[in-house]
Amino acid sequence: MTSSPTTENIVRYALLGMMAATGLVDAVSFLSLGRVFTANMTGNVVILAFATARIPGLSIARSLTALLFDQSKRLKRMIQQIASVSDAAKRRNKEKDHLQHERLRRESNL
DSSP states (O other): OOOOHHHHHHHHHHHHHHHHHHHHHHHHHHHHTTSOOSSOHHHHHHHHHHHHTTOTTOOHHHHHHHHHHHHHHHHHHHHHHHHHHHHHHHHHHHHHHHHHHHHHHHHHHO
16 A cells, blocks of 8 residues: 555654654753653653763752652553453442342242
């Protein structure tokens, strides 16, 4: 399956636009929030490495804070997903028990 040159241009410009937007977000957050990347955890790891190497103007504490904050968000999402799966399983089991109870009740009335 081949794509037309017009489609390729649209994809190319869309990717360039997204790249520019994410680069702008990273640049603004890095410069205005105390040299910490907010959207790119790889950047924070690199900055942490530079701060550990004692590059002037970089902070180990700020980089660690950004990394830990991101990890806490991921942990929260994982816990929420586990809880929702658990709730769904409980609902299915409750429905299954109810159906079995109804079946037994009908059989005993016969």
